[in-house]
Amino acid sequence: MLTDIGKELRKLRIETDERLMDMAKRLDKSASFISAVEVGKKSPPSDFEEAVIKIYQLAGDAAEALRRAADRSRKAFTIEPSSALGRDTAALLARRINNLSDSQLKEIREILFKGSKPA
Amino acid sequence: MSGQDFVVPALSWDQIAQTTDSIREQFGLGAQPYFPIMEFIEKVLDQRMSVVTFEVADKHEMANAEGYTDPNGEFIILRDDVYYGAYAGDGRSRFTAAHELGHLALHTRMPLARARPEQSVPPFCLSEPQANQFAAELLMPRCFMMRTDTAAVVIARHGVSYEAATNRLNFLSRKGLLK
Numbered sequence: 001m002l003t004d005i006g007k008e009l010r011k012l013r014i015e016t017d018e019r020l021m022d023m024a025k026r027l028d029k030s031a032s033f034i035s036a037v038e039v040g041k042k043s044p045p046s047d048f049e050e051a052v053i054k055i056y057q058l059a060g061d062a063a064e065a066l067r068r069a070a071d072r073s074r075k076a077f078t079i080e081p082s083s084a085l086g087r088d089t090a091a092l093l094a095r096r097i098n099n100l101s102d103s104q105l106k107e108i109r110e111i112l113f114k115g116s117k118p119a
Numbered sequence: 120m121s122g123q124d125f126v127v128p129a130l131s132w133d134q135i136a137q138t139t140d141s142i143r144e145q146f147g148l149g150a151q152p153y154f155p156i157m158e159f160i161e162k163v164l165d166q167r168m169s170v171v172t173f174e175v176a177d178k179h180e181m182a183n184a185e186g187y188t189d190p191n192g193e194f195i196i197l198r199d200d201v202y203y204g205a206y207a208g209d210g211r212s213r214f215t216a217a218h219e220l221g222h223l224a225l226h227t228r229m230p231l232a233r234a235r236p237e238q239s240v241p242p243f244c245l246s247e248p249q250a251n252q253f254a255a256e257l258l259m260p261r262c263f264m265m266r267t268d269t270a271a272v273v274i275a276r277h278g279v280s281y282e283a284a285t286n287r288l289n290f291l292s293r294k295g296l297l298k
Contacts, residue, residue, distance in 0.1 A: 032199045035175040
Protein backbone atom coordinates (compact mmCIF):
# COMPACT_ATOMS: atom_id res chain seq x y z
CA MET A 1 0.00 0.00 0.00
CA LEU A 2 1.45 3.35 -1.00
CA THR A 3 1.63 6.17 1.53
CA ASP A 4 0.67 9.72 0.55
CA ILE A 5 4.33 10.63 0.10
CA GLY A 6 4.75 7.44 -1.99
CA LYS A 7 2.02 8.61 -4.35
CA GLU A 8 3.63 12.06 -4.68
CA LEU A 9 7.08 10.62 -5.35
CA ARG A 10 5.71 8.29 -8.02
CA LYS A 11 3.89 11.16 -9.68
CA LEU A 12 7.14 13.08 -9.69
CA ARG A 13 8.99 10.17 -11.31
CA ILE A 14 6.37 9.85 -14.03
CA GLU A 15 6.64 13.59 -14.79
CA THR A 16 10.43 13.45 -14.96
CA ASP A 17 10.53 10.01 -16.62
CA GLU A 18 12.71 8.62 -13.84
CA ARG A 19 13.21 5.23 -12.26
CA LEU A 20 13.52 4.64 -8.51
CA MET A 21 17.28 4.42 -8.95
CA ASP A 22 17.42 7.79 -10.74
CA MET A 23 15.45 9.50 -7.99
CA ALA A 24 17.56 7.79 -5.30
CA LYS A 25 20.73 9.06 -6.93
CA ARG A 26 19.48 12.65 -7.16
CA LEU A 27 18.41 12.61 -3.52
CA ASP A 28 21.62 10.87 -2.45
CA LYS A 29 19.69 7.96 -0.89
CA SER A 30 19.49 4.25 -1.73
CA ALA A 31 16.73 2.88 -3.94
CA SER A 32 15.62 0.58 -1.11
CA PHE A 33 15.32 3.58 1.24
CA ILE A 34 13.07 5.54 -1.16
CA SER A 35 11.03 2.39 -1.76
CA ALA A 36 10.63 1.80 2.01
CA VAL A 37 9.38 5.39 2.52
CA GLU A 38 6.90 4.99 -0.34
CA VAL A 39 5.23 1.93 1.13
CA GLY A 40 5.40 3.13 4.76
CA LYS A 41 8.06 0.71 6.01
CA LYS A 42 10.05 3.81 6.96
CA SER A 43 8.87 7.22 8.05
CA PRO A 44 10.20 10.07 5.89
CA PRO A 45 13.08 11.74 7.78
CA SER A 46 12.46 15.35 8.87
CA ASP A 47 14.52 16.98 6.12
CA PHE A 48 13.29 14.63 3.39
CA GLU A 49 10.51 16.65 1.74
CA GLU A 50 12.56 19.85 1.76
CA ALA A 51 15.36 18.03 -0.07
CA VAL A 52 12.86 16.76 -2.67
CA ILE A 53 11.36 20.25 -3.09
CA LYS A 54 14.80 21.79 -3.58
CA ILE A 55 16.22 19.17 -5.93
CA TYR A 56 13.09 18.91 -8.09
CA GLN A 57 12.56 22.69 -7.91
CA LEU A 58 8.95 22.42 -6.77
CA ALA A 59 7.13 25.62 -6.00
CA GLY A 60 3.71 26.74 -4.75
CA ASP A 61 1.00 24.10 -4.74
CA ALA A 62 3.32 21.27 -5.74
CA ALA A 63 5.63 21.98 -2.81
CA GLU A 64 2.68 22.29 -0.41
CA ALA A 65 1.19 19.00 -1.64
CA LEU A 66 4.50 17.26 -1.00
CA ARG A 67 4.84 18.73 2.53
CA ARG A 68 1.30 17.70 3.39
CA ALA A 69 1.86 14.19 1.99
CA ALA A 70 5.09 13.83 3.97
CA ASP A 71 3.33 14.83 7.20
CA ARG A 72 0.50 12.40 6.52
CA SER A 73 3.02 9.61 6.00
CA ARG A 74 4.70 10.22 9.35
CA LYS A 75 3.80 8.16 12.37
CA ALA A 76 5.97 10.16 14.79
CA PHE A 77 7.04 13.77 15.02
CA THR A 78 10.12 15.00 16.78
CA ILE A 79 10.12 18.31 18.57
CA GLU A 80 13.16 19.42 20.50
CA PRO A 81 12.25 22.20 22.95
CA SER A 82 15.22 24.23 24.14
CA SER A 83 13.81 25.25 27.55
CA ALA A 84 12.15 23.64 30.54
CA LEU A 85 8.88 25.40 29.76
CA GLY A 86 9.11 24.18 26.18
CA ARG A 87 9.66 20.60 27.33
CA ASP A 88 6.68 20.79 29.73
CA THR A 89 4.49 22.12 26.93
CA ALA A 90 5.65 19.48 24.47
CA ALA A 91 5.01 16.71 26.99
CA LEU A 92 1.54 18.09 27.66
CA LEU A 93 0.77 18.18 23.94
CA ALA A 94 2.10 14.66 23.42
CA ARG A 95 -0.10 13.34 26.24
CA ARG A 96 -3.23 15.10 25.01
CA ILE A 97 -3.03 14.83 21.23
CA ASN A 98 -4.28 11.23 21.02
CA ASN A 99 -7.30 11.94 23.20
CA LEU A 100 -8.68 14.68 21.00
CA SER A 101 -11.57 13.90 18.70
CA ASP A 102 -11.45 14.73 15.01
CA SER A 103 -13.87 17.61 15.53
CA GLN A 104 -11.70 19.03 18.34
CA LEU A 105 -8.60 18.74 16.14
CA LYS A 106 -10.46 20.44 13.32
CA GLU A 107 -11.51 23.26 15.63
CA ILE A 108 -7.93 23.72 16.82
CA ARG A 109 -6.67 23.79 13.23
CA GLU A 110 -9.24 26.45 12.37
CA ILE A 111 -8.18 28.62 15.30
CA LEU A 112 -4.53 28.31 14.34
CA PHE A 113 -5.18 28.81 10.64
CA LYS A 114 -7.13 32.02 11.28
CA GLY A 115 -4.44 33.14 13.71
CA SER A 116 -1.66 32.81 11.17
CA LYS A 117 -3.37 35.12 8.66
CA PRO A 118 -4.06 38.69 9.71
CA ALA A 119 -7.37 39.77 8.18
CA MET B 120 6.85 -16.42 -3.43
CA SER B 121 10.27 -17.87 -3.94
CA GLY B 122 12.24 -20.71 -2.48
CA GLN B 123 9.24 -22.60 -1.19
CA ASP B 124 7.38 -24.54 -3.86
CA PHE B 125 3.60 -24.44 -3.97
CA VAL B 126 1.23 -26.81 -5.72
CA VAL B 127 -0.69 -24.76 -8.29
CA PRO B 128 -3.08 -25.63 -11.13
CA ALA B 129 -1.27 -27.50 -13.91
CA LEU B 130 0.05 -25.48 -16.84
CA SER B 131 1.81 -26.98 -19.83
CA TRP B 132 5.02 -25.31 -21.00
CA ASP B 133 3.18 -24.58 -24.27
CA GLN B 134 0.43 -22.74 -22.39
CA ILE B 135 3.05 -20.65 -20.60
CA ALA B 136 4.70 -19.84 -23.96
CA GLN B 137 1.31 -18.71 -25.30
CA THR B 138 0.92 -16.41 -22.28
CA THR B 139 4.35 -14.81 -22.73
CA ASP B 140 3.84 -14.49 -26.50
CA SER B 141 0.56 -12.70 -25.96
CA ILE B 142 2.17 -10.31 -23.45
CA ARG B 143 4.90 -9.50 -25.99
CA GLU B 144 2.33 -9.03 -28.77
CA GLN B 145 0.04 -6.83 -26.69
CA PHE B 146 2.90 -4.47 -25.91
CA GLY B 147 4.28 -4.43 -29.45
CA LEU B 148 7.36 -6.42 -28.51
CA GLY B 149 6.72 -9.43 -30.77
CA ALA B 150 9.70 -8.72 -33.01
CA GLN B 151 12.00 -7.53 -30.22
CA PRO B 152 14.52 -10.18 -29.05
CA TYR B 153 15.60 -8.25 -25.91
CA PHE B 154 12.69 -7.98 -23.47
CA PRO B 155 12.96 -4.77 -21.36
CA ILE B 156 11.91 -6.55 -18.18
CA MET B 157 12.69 -3.77 -15.69
CA GLU B 158 11.09 -1.01 -17.73
CA PHE B 159 8.08 -3.31 -18.13
CA ILE B 160 7.66 -3.90 -14.40
CA GLU B 161 8.62 -0.49 -13.00
CA LYS B 162 7.63 2.02 -15.67
CA VAL B 163 4.70 0.25 -17.33
CA LEU B 164 3.01 -2.05 -14.80
CA ASP B 165 3.64 0.19 -11.78
CA GLN B 166 3.95 3.81 -12.94
CA ARG B 167 1.65 3.85 -15.98
CA MET B 168 -0.87 1.06 -15.40
CA SER B 169 -0.91 0.80 -11.58
CA VAL B 170 -1.45 -2.95 -11.73
CA VAL B 171 1.27 -3.67 -9.18
CA THR B 172 3.42 -1.69 -6.73
CA PHE B 173 7.09 -2.16 -7.47
CA GLU B 174 9.43 -2.09 -4.46
CA VAL B 175 13.15 -2.41 -3.80
CA ALA B 176 14.48 -3.75 -0.49
CA ASP B 177 17.94 -4.46 0.88
CA LYS B 178 19.48 -7.84 1.72
CA HIS B 179 18.61 -7.54 5.38
CA GLU B 180 14.89 -6.93 4.78
CA MET B 181 14.75 -9.67 2.14
CA ALA B 182 16.39 -12.28 4.40
CA ASN B 183 18.61 -12.93 1.37
CA ALA B 184 15.75 -13.76 -1.02
CA GLU B 185 16.33 -12.18 -4.44
CA GLY B 186 12.70 -11.36 -5.10
CA TYR B 187 9.22 -11.71 -3.69
CA THR B 188 5.76 -11.47 -5.23
CA ASP B 189 2.72 -10.86 -3.06
CA PRO B 190 0.28 -13.81 -3.40
CA ASN B 191 -2.53 -11.24 -3.74
CA GLY B 192 -0.69 -9.55 -6.59
CA GLU B 193 -0.38 -6.21 -4.76
CA PHE B 194 3.39 -5.87 -5.03
CA ILE B 195 6.64 -7.23 -6.44
CA ILE B 196 9.84 -6.66 -4.44
CA LEU B 197 13.34 -7.07 -5.82
CA ARG B 198 16.49 -7.09 -3.70
CA ASP B 199 18.51 -3.91 -4.42
CA ASP B 200 21.47 -5.68 -6.08
CA VAL B 201 19.06 -7.57 -8.35
CA TYR B 202 17.29 -4.28 -9.21
CA TYR B 203 20.50 -2.49 -10.18
CA GLY B 204 21.88 -5.60 -11.87
CA ALA B 205 18.79 -6.10 -14.03
CA TYR B 206 18.93 -2.50 -15.29
CA ALA B 207 22.65 -2.90 -15.96
CA GLY B 208 21.85 -5.92 -18.16
CA ASP B 209 23.02 -8.71 -15.84
CA GLY B 210 21.42 -11.89 -17.19
CA ARG B 211 20.83 -13.60 -13.87
CA SER B 212 19.14 -10.51 -12.37
CA ARG B 213 16.97 -10.08 -15.47
CA PHE B 214 15.87 -13.70 -15.14
CA THR B 215 15.00 -13.17 -11.45
CA ALA B 216 12.85 -10.14 -12.35
CA ALA B 217 11.10 -12.12 -15.11
CA HIS B 218 10.59 -15.03 -12.68
CA GLU B 219 8.78 -12.70 -10.23
CA LEU B 220 6.65 -11.36 -13.09
CA GLY B 221 5.81 -15.01 -13.79
CA HIS B 222 4.49 -15.42 -10.24
CA LEU B 223 2.42 -12.24 -10.69
CA ALA B 224 0.99 -13.40 -14.01
CA LEU B 225 0.42 -17.06 -13.11
CA HIS B 226 0.09 -17.42 -9.34
CA THR B 227 -1.74 -14.53 -7.76
CA ARG B 228 -5.19 -14.60 -6.23
CA MET B 229 -5.36 -18.39 -6.19
CA PRO B 230 -5.19 -21.01 -3.44
CA LEU B 231 -1.60 -22.07 -2.86
CA ALA B 232 -0.96 -25.45 -1.29
CA ARG B 233 2.47 -25.99 0.20
CA ALA B 234 4.26 -28.88 -1.52
CA ARG B 235 5.49 -31.43 1.02
CA PRO B 236 8.85 -33.02 0.27
CA GLU B 237 7.43 -36.56 0.35
CA GLN B 238 4.81 -35.68 -2.29
CA SER B 239 5.89 -36.31 -5.85
CA VAL B 240 4.36 -33.36 -7.66
CA PRO B 241 5.15 -32.98 -11.38
CA PRO B 242 7.01 -29.71 -12.19
CA PHE B 243 4.14 -28.38 -14.34
CA CYS B 244 2.04 -28.27 -11.13
CA LEU B 245 4.65 -26.40 -9.05
CA SER B 246 4.96 -22.62 -8.75
CA GLU B 247 8.76 -22.37 -8.98
CA PRO B 248 9.27 -24.42 -12.19
CA GLN B 249 6.29 -22.62 -13.77
CA ALA B 250 7.77 -19.20 -12.94
CA ASN B 251 11.15 -20.29 -14.32
CA GLN B 252 9.53 -21.48 -17.52
CA PHE B 253 7.66 -18.17 -17.77
CA ALA B 254 10.96 -16.27 -17.44
CA ALA B 255 12.65 -18.44 -20.08
CA GLU B 256 9.74 -18.12 -22.54
CA LEU B 257 9.49 -14.37 -21.99
CA LEU B 258 13.21 -13.60 -22.29
CA MET B 259 14.04 -16.19 -24.98
CA PRO B 260 10.91 -16.57 -27.15
CA ARG B 261 10.74 -19.72 -29.26
CA CYS B 262 10.37 -17.76 -32.52
CA PHE B 263 13.98 -16.51 -32.28
CA MET B 264 15.67 -19.77 -31.30
CA MET B 265 17.62 -21.44 -34.10
CA ARG B 266 19.33 -24.81 -34.40
CA THR B 267 22.56 -22.97 -35.21
CA ASP B 268 22.43 -20.87 -32.03
CA THR B 269 25.23 -21.20 -29.50
CA ALA B 270 24.98 -20.12 -25.85
CA ALA B 271 27.04 -17.01 -26.72
CA VAL B 272 24.56 -16.01 -29.44
CA VAL B 273 21.59 -16.45 -27.10
CA ILE B 274 23.31 -14.49 -24.29
CA ALA B 275 24.06 -11.56 -26.62
CA ARG B 276 20.67 -11.55 -28.33
CA HIS B 277 18.42 -11.94 -25.27
CA GLY B 278 20.46 -10.60 -22.34
CA VAL B 279 20.45 -13.80 -20.28
CA SER B 280 23.02 -15.74 -18.25
CA TYR B 281 25.08 -18.67 -19.60
CA GLU B 282 23.05 -21.04 -17.42
CA ALA B 283 19.70 -19.76 -18.74
CA ALA B 284 20.92 -19.86 -22.36
CA THR B 285 22.21 -23.44 -22.18
CA ASN B 286 19.11 -24.65 -20.29
CA ARG B 287 16.93 -23.06 -22.93
CA LEU B 288 18.85 -24.55 -25.88
CA ASN B 289 18.78 -28.00 -24.27
CA PHE B 290 15.07 -27.78 -23.52
CA LEU B 291 14.08 -26.64 -27.03
CA SER B 292 16.42 -29.13 -28.69
CA ARG B 293 14.93 -32.00 -26.66
CA LYS B 294 11.45 -30.91 -27.72
CA GLY B 295 12.52 -30.53 -31.36
CA LEU B 296 11.48 -26.86 -31.25
CA LEU B 297 14.66 -25.25 -32.61
CA LYS B 298 14.13 -23.82 -36.06
